Amino acid sequence: MKEKRLAIVGEILSGQGGVYWLSGDNSTALKRAYEALEIQTRLGNLHGMSACYNIIGNVYTTLQNPTKQLEYILKRVALVKKWAMKKD
16 A cells, blocks of 8 residues: 555656646756656656656756756656567
8 A cells, every 4th residue: 555655646746747847947847756756766667757757858858958858868768668568
């Protein structure tokens, strides 16, 4: 049960990260996305980790930091490939 609650918290934090990014509060968006990423990583939730990487990449795009943007987009691509292979 504790793991399920933790998963819910991770989803909420990830959602908040996206909302903060869309509202222009990039520092809070990053904070929430990194918190969510920590939880999703601990749970081994590849889909949740991918969503976090996407939010983080989007924030770095907004901040015009192409190096960090590329870093997180490539992490997401690698996870999506891994996730797709697990489904086969």
